[in-house]
Amino acid sequence: MNPGQFCGICATLFTHFILLVSAGQKTITAESGQNVTLPCQAPHNNIIVVEWSRADLQPDYVLLYRDERFDPENQHQSFKNRVDLQDRQMKDGDVSLILNNVTTADAGTYECRVFMRGANRRKRAHLKTEPITTIRLNVLPGQTGGHTEDGGKEDGSVGLIVSLLVPAVLLVAAVVFLIYRKHKQQQNKDSYQPPA
Structure with missing residues (x-):
């Protein structure tokens, strides 16, 4: 040779x-008090249910959006009135999560799952499928630095x-x-x- x-x-x-x-999970670092967008892109627009969860909070979820409205029934208390979808109409499959006023308690691994039109529907959306996106969120108390357009500091990969x-x-x-x-x-x- x-x-x-x-x-x-x-x-x-x-x-x-x-x-x-x-390859692998994305990591986003944010400061306490910031609003952060956790990006998630579904393969197409036939979405009827979006679920954002954190394994350490189950059986509660971070956000459940079904039938064109939020379902607060089993939402974890710490996320009530603090989360939203970036685009509630989910154009082009965008099901990104907006997390307002983050605290160090929000640090963790977030998973995004979706139900597509035509799939089996359940009253509760805890899917037994792999998440389409997994994001590790780190929250630092009051540090400064360059931020990405989604409100977080890109870290990790x-x-x-x-x-x-x-x-x-x-x-x-x-x-x-x-x-x-x-x-x-x-x-x-x-x-x-x-x-x-």
Whole structure:
């Protein structure tokens, strides 16, 4: 294998590594008192029920929107009058959650699920399917910094990628350099002709 082939393989592996690291749940960090939007996109518009939940709060939910209105019956007390959908008409499948005046108690992992028209309907919408979006919300008391357009500070996957990217690039560069150096030494050894 020549150095060019090795570099190509390294680049391919590195690309797959970056894609793997960036997959998974999204993390948003916000300050106490901010309004935060947790993004969620359904595959199409035939949505009849939207449920936002947090596993540590079950059986209560964060928000349940059914039959074009909110269902407060089993909503967790701490979210009453503090949550809304970004678009109640759910145009283009947008079922993002707006969480007003966040506190450190709001930190946790939020899951977004939907019922589509034609699916089995239940009185209660706790779906037994995988969530379409999972978001980890971190809430910090009064820190400042750059914020995303949804009201939160992007954290997690971007920071993780950057923190892994620099050492990975240095490692790949070191390996390529060592292979190149060994290849050059081998060339010099092969071209050496002992005196007659």
